Amino acid sequence: MKSFIVLAICLVAVQALTDEQKEKLKKHRTECLAETKANEEQVNKLRTGDFSTENEELKKYVLCLMEKSELMTKDGKFKKDVALAKVPNAADKPTVEKLIDTCLEKKGATPQQTAWNYAKCYHENDPKHSILN
Secondary structure (H helix, E strand, O other): OOHHHHHHHOOOOOOOOOHHHHHHHHHHHHHHHHHHOOOHHHHHHHHOOOOOOOOHHHHHHHHHHHHHOOOEOOOOOEOHHHHHHOOOOHHHHHHHHHHHHHHHOOOOOOHHHHHHHHHHHHHHHOHHHOOOO
16 A cells, blocks of 8 residues: 555656555645645745755655655655665665665755755655655
């Protein structure tokens, strides 16, 4: 059930998300918008790679998505083993792991900042497979 979200976030799969996976991710986005009170227009800008607006609500929104996908804990610890376990093609794991490691180097002072930095880095390096798309 949660594996599709991991694919949506790390997105290591070459194939597109199924309709069911898209619906579940949409549900998480809706829940995180409500929980964090993030501005929906600003969230939509993130989907296009516009990270120019950086505020606590947006950072909390990104952390919420990562938590619901089981890729990050509330305290900002990334679950790399979980992410790598969801990579469908073993040959892709080294590339994915390298990108994860690169993006995790940019830790923040708070869990929200760490999630923001990671999501921004991943989106910049692989926008097609970003959680924010």
